[in-house]
Amino acid sequence: MIVRSKAPLRISFAGGGTDVPPYPKERGGVVLSTTIDKYAYCSLTPNRHDAIRVSSLDYDVIADYRST
Numbered sequence: 001m002i003v004r005s006k007a008p009l010r011i012s013f014a015g016g017g018t019d020v021p022p023y024p025k026e027r028g029g030v031v032l033s034t035t036i037d038k039y040a041y042c043s044l045t046p047n048r049h050d051a052i053r054v055s056s057l058d059y060d061v062i063a064d065y066r067s068t
Helices: 023-027
Strands: 003-014 032-044 049-054 061-066
Touching: none
Parallel strands: none
Antiparallel strands: 003 032, 049 061
16 A cells, blocks of 8 residues: 655744744744645655665655664
């Protein structure tokens, strides 16, 4: 089974990153942002290897990680 997903990208006008832990827990955070009509795509495909392969089609980069 292949699982595919997409998520809208966002543009931060102010406070970008202050909503990502641990920063807001330590200092608080406020962000003004919006989504745009561009997306990040992800596909998950099972394989027979004991590894996770991450491929970036935009940058032609492949990284392999052992899953154990």
